[in-house]
Amino acid sequence: MCIRPVSLRRTNIATGATEIIDVPCGSTLESRCPACAKRKRSLRRTQCEEHWHLTTEPVVEPDPPTEEQRSWVEQRAMVTAERDRLAATGTADPEQLAVLDGAIAGLDEDITASGLRGSTEPG
Numbered sequence: 001m002c003i004r005p006v007s008l009r010r011t012n013i014a015t016g017a018t019e020i021i022d023v024p025c026g027s028t029l030e031s032r033c034p035a036c037a038k039r040k041r042s043l044r045r046t047q048c049e050e051h052w053h054l055t056t057e058p059v060v061e062p063d064p065p066t067e068e069q070r071s072w073v074e075q076r077a078m079v080t081a082e083r084d085r086l087a088a089t090g091t092a093d094p095e096q097l098a099v100l101d102g103a104i105a106g107l108d109e110d111i112t113a114s115g116l117r118g119s120t121e122p123g
Contacts, residue, residue, distance in 0.1 A: 004033050062117050069116045076107040 005022035011117070022065070030037040047053060083100040086092035 002033055002035050004036075065116060067113070069111065069114050072107055072111045072114065073116070074103060076111065079103050079107065 002022075002024040004025040004027065006025055007020050007022055008019050024036050024039070025033050026040070027033040027036045029039045055116055079100055083097060083104065086096060087102070
């Protein structure tokens with residue numbers, strides 16, 4: 001019997017009646033809940049005996065970028081470099097910077113929508 005059950009509210013969708021039920025805490029630490037830890041340990045032992053575990057870790061490799069994705073990233077790099085160059089000189093018109101910031105945001109949206117993994121922001 002779990003010594004730290006978690007109370008959950010269950011609602012019957014058809015009738016709208018609600019009731020409070022206690023479910024086991026599911027702790028794996030014996031110091032917190034010996035009964036749940038024993039149950040989890042038994043489950044892990046059974047899984048190992050029945051070879052439910054993987055013998056090797058799966059290798060997850062990202063798909064190579066498409067030409068369209070590569071083009072968007074290159075365009076973003078060029079626009080970002082131009083924006084940084086103008087900002088560094090200190091003579092840039094704020095409207096020019098705003099236009100370039102808008103172009104960068106648009107390219108970021110296109111890159112994200114294409115499904116390319118990772119972040120477009122440096123760092």
